[in-house]
Amino acid sequence: EKLKEMGLIEFENEGKNAKCWVIRGDNNEDDKVIVRSNGTATYIAKDIPYAAWKLGLLDDPFYYQKYDANQPNSKTLWQTSLNNDAATPQNFTAQKVITVIDSRQERLQKIITTLMEKFNSIPDSYIHLGYESVTLSSDTAKTLGLETDGKQAQMSGRKGVYVSADSVCELLKQKITEETKKRHPEMEDSKIEKIAQSVSIGTLRYEMIKQDLDKIITFDLAKSLSLEG
Template identity: 35%
Template sequence: ATMERLGIRYDLLVREGDVVGLELWAAALEQLSTSDCVYFADGGKHDGCWMMRLEGLPGFEDLEEPDKVLVRSNGAATYVAKDIAYHMWKYGLLDDVFAYENYAEIPDTHVAYRSARPGSANARSMPGRFGGARSGFNVIDVRQSYLQQIVGVALAALTRDSQIEVSHTHFSYEMVALTPRTAETLGIPVAQDDQRKAYIEMSGRRGYGVKADDLLNVLEKRGATEVAKRNPELDAAEVDELGRQIAVGALRYFLVKFSRNKVIAFDLEEALSFEGETGPYLQYAGVRAHSIFAKLEERWGKSEEEVVSEARSMLAAGRLGSELVGEEASELWNLIVQLMRLEYVIEQTVTNLEISTLAKHAFGLAQAFNHFYHRYPILKEENEAKRALRILLAHVFRLHFSEVLSLLGIPLPERM
């Protein structure tokens, strides 16, 4: 339910208890023990343990004791061993031994499953539905990099001499902390000495932690308050829904506008601001573009499709002439060029695994359009050719920007 509030859906949740209970690791060890990367320690400090040989491999050069224990001498598999087994199943290197049961369902829309053991009530096998991937991105924070490297070594060893090709990528990110004022707002006590810090780290040992639902509740409440202030004619249900959409936009944009290797100091007030590099600022630009065509329909009685069609016809007839020159021409071309870069920006975002690239592009687009909106009005423009060009630009921006927001997972409200 928490992830659904953010527009995030899971297909499957695999439970560690099922990985252990179905002895997935035993099957994994059977394969790994035939490779040159796993060995049984006979004597020495790790006598009786199954070990992974890491010495000399890239990324493990500076470790005093590089080889990693997979199975302790008492037969207990370590965390990384179970993770290796899970990934071997995920990439089809182990048979699918799981059964599956419904975990959550959105009627006529989506079903999320979770793993189960064969024979469990309401569980069933689903051959071919899960597992067998050839490419995967593990979204886990940077502090898990060492263990993810070990998983990669195991997968590489298992597929080196086979026809199976597996692409395993650790999509790492830095931790998310809170600014001192946000920590206090969310009920976390901040010592006097910590007030001057850039951020407060979450710590289970110190009792510092925030539930996602609690954070969303505060964001939604503040977003709804701002909506009600700007739109007093709306009823409570509309205000709450718009507040929810603004909260999601604020949170999601704040988390992706920084590069992955930067610690994020989340700040409630900054995230919810309608000005600056924020989710609500982007949403407001999208709402403005939509409102242009709503106003045109109200004044002219024509849909966006009809208005755009007429604008195209006018420009195709060469009505613009040489009137579009100077500063206006330069600024409009700037917006056009930025719109044309979207495909390239998406490609760079994927290639570099850096979502902030797309986020920065979205912010730049919003800035350019807001500047265009204020300096070159459509309804007040008397020159029909110029007005037609501005209509087409607003239309193209609205379509492209809606796509950008969708890629970022940011909802576009009807009004703000």
């Protein structure tokens, strides 16, 4: 409703987007449908209030309660709840929001960034940090049980083509444990366990951040575990 009041979206009366609410495209860009002719909201229509909520531009619909687990840094972890019984008021809004999403959503994020600038008086309060898509090498995809016909696998949550960080870390940990035992058979298992845990997490982090943001990230288990050089 706020978008309508501010004249940021328009109702289309004709053409392929007839009876839809749209955001007009800049220059030669196509208009972006926000609400379809049947009244259903598109993907970006849900991202707009989500971004506004992060910046505190909308009333917070959630209640919060402590998550029942101890954090390594001893800080309290909060979880959202729709139940206000024993809920504790919290304020998690921010003056600056950095959204990390791959560059395939660059245009959608550009629209959201523009809208947040119109809603919020703080400049650069919403920033899209884009990166190229993440792929798995053909060998790694095969190791993880994905059928790719010998090609790289581009991960996509919507298509169900993805692997969890936990599964990758576990594979890395197993390989590091095996290699460490070969090189240091005298080492205690508890120490090997600690080393494997640290190296597996560090390896995954490095493989994800070593590339420039404008280059495709290809994760390869064998290369990431190379202990030579």
